[in-house]
Amino acid sequence: MKRLQAFSKMTTKKTLRLLSIALVITISFTFFIQQGRAFAATGSGFPLVQGTQLIDGNGQPLILRGAMIESPFAYIKGWERKKDPLTNLNATTFTAMAQQWHMNALRMNISEWIYNLDPASYLTKLDTAVQQANAAGLYVILDFHDDRQSGAVAPYDDGMLHNVSLTWWKTMAAHYLNYPMVMDDPINEPQYPSWPTWLHGNGGDTVGYADIITAIRSTGAQQIIIVEPGKAGGTTLLTKGWAAFDPTTLTDPNIVYSKHMYEGIISGNPTIWDQQWGALLNTHPIFYGEWALLPHSLHPTQCKGLTSENADSLLNAFLTYLGQRQASWTAWDFLPHNLIEDTTDFKPTSFATGAPWVCGSPSAAQAGMGIDVQNYLSSTPTSIPPSISITSPVDGSKVQTERNVTITASVTDNVGVTRVAFFVNGTLLCTDTTAPYTCRWHTPRRGNATYTIQARVHDSAGNRDTSTIRVKSSGN
Numbered sequence: 001m002k003r004l005q006a007f008s009k010m011t012t013k014k015t016l017r018l019l020s021i022a023l024v025i026t027i028s029f030t031f032f033i034q035q036g037r038a039f040a041a042t043g044s045g046f047p048l049v050q051g052t053q054l055i056d057g058n059g060q061p062l063i064l065r066g067a068m069i070e071s072p073f074a075y076i077k078g079w080e081r082k083k084d085p086l087t088n089l090n091a092t093t094f095t096a097m098a099q100q101w102h103m104n105a106l107r108m109n110i111s112e113w114i115y116n117l118d119p120a121s122y123l124t125k126l127d128t129a130v131q132q133a134n135a136a137g138l139y140v141i142l143d144f145h146d147d148r149q150s151g152a153v154a155p156y157d158d159g160m161l162h163n164v165s166l167t168w169w170k171t172m173a174a175h176y177l178n179y180p181m182v183m184d185d186p187i188n189e190p191q192y193p194s195w196p197t198w199l200h201g202n203g204g205d206t207v208g209y210a211d212i213i214t215a216i217r218s219t220g221a222q223q224i225i226i227v228e229p230g231k232a233g234g235t236t237l238l239t240k241g242w243a244a245f246d247p248t249t250l251t252d253p254n255i256v257y258s259k260h261m262y263e264g265i266i267s268g269n270p271t272i273w274d275q276q277w278g279a280l281l282n283t284h285p286i287f288y289g290e291w292a293l294l295p296h297s298l299h300p301t302q303c304k305g306l307t308s309e310n311a312d313s314l315l316n317a318f319l320t321y322l323g324q325r326q327a328s329w330t331a332w333d334f335l336p337h338n339l340i341e342d343t344t345d346f347k348p349t350s351f352a353t354g355a356p357w358v359c360g361s362p363s364a365a366q367a368g369m370g371i372d373v374q375n376y377l378s379s380t381p382t383s384i385p386p387s388i389s390i391t392s393p394v395d396g397s398k399v400q401t402e403r404n405v406t407i408t409a410s411v412t413d414n415v416g417v418t419r420v421a422f423f424v425n426g427t428l429l430c431t432d433t434t435a436p437y438t439c440r441w442h443t444p445r446r447g448n449a450t451y452t453i454q455a456r457v458h459d460s461a462g463n464r465d466t467s468t469i470r471v472k473s474s475g476n
Helices: 012-020 021-036 078-079 091-100 112-117 119-135 163-173 195-200 211-219 263-267 270-275 311-324 370-379
Strands: 049-050 053-055 064-067 105-110 137-144 182-185 226-229 255-261 286-291 328-332 387-390 402-414 417-424 428-430 437-444 450-461 464-473
Touching: 064 417, 078 112, 078 464, 105 112, 105 119, 112 119, 112 163, 112 370, 119 137, 119 263, 137 163, 163 182, 163 211, 195 211, 211 226, 255 311, 263 270, 263 311, 270 311, 311 370, 402 417, 417 437, 428 437, 437 450
Parallel strands: 064 105, 064 328, 105 137, 137 182, 182 226, 226 255, 255 286, 286 328, 387 464
Antiparallel strands: 049 053, 387 402, 402 437, 417 428, 417 450, 450 464
């Protein structure tokens, strides 16, 4: 969501920043590729698109349900004032999202322009956030906010991608090459004036989605790429989105189509919501990358007609629709006072706060949809089991006798992991309740012995999954 702010004239500092873009990216490219690979999260495979579904790295259906968190990673004024993005993007927050709220996805806005100020510091902090979120069981969607708030200056402040961003996205894709729980959202709410421009740019410095997808894939990146219609999809409630889009336009097999929804929820009309997906509905995975009912929105049109009396019913109708369409989503957002009241205990907001209220009234300042979302995530039945894979030691490998061996398991789940139990030859060895899931096994003295290792995950919905490998001890 874009915020209205006043902006001063371009300063000398911004001018120098613009001139140094290409140099900064070129210098940092190789270094950060290697750094990212060194920190890569473990996993058995990458999510992929299969028909209308997302499939996780272990072959199980995957529906993303989570939230966005804004931070100085995408707001240049905060970054320049030394505000730490890890204040909110940290293990405590991610654990609350996964365990208290039963979420499995985080959409995190980032900025090429802020990155260019100090690539080393930026990526170090971003790596910390990504790794902690993945460890908590959250897929991370890296969402490029390309506007003045994120530090873009003319001619790059037009809401469209340019050649310089191709280079930057190559850097980011290569850096997170081995992160199976990362997805790329190349540009937030793009401002392309037409579908041809959206696809291929203007034939000059402006590039389109086909170009950015090619650039990301050229690094060997396998991650899901998320695309948004933006301005090309129209501006009215009836035309906004993918209604006029030809699904054969993009040929990459692992594309997820996204749209944002705010005032449209107030219509309460599933027919309109379906229409906005056009030919993508029931043929491709769909994703609401941003959505919310905001009683206190900075944009009054986003809550026109919303009241404390109708908010719960409208919100629950939309949540029901999301479930019926098996849509993935990340709600706006996991900060006070949208989904949560505070960042201490992450208590959900409520539309009852300050009631009675109408859109934009002062009494609605702390009202929010949190309790409805949390109740939905807590009560939504799931038949999708968690998936687990033992990543170390490798199946069929040899282990030394009388040594400490760390057994490591990679886990994904859409409701929240409660525990992972590790067994050797059927005997429980240890149990781990927090990611990363590991167990220390002191191998017996006997050589040339075969051992069956199992890791069994249990989730909060009562589902479970087991991964089994066999290893052999080295001879004496």
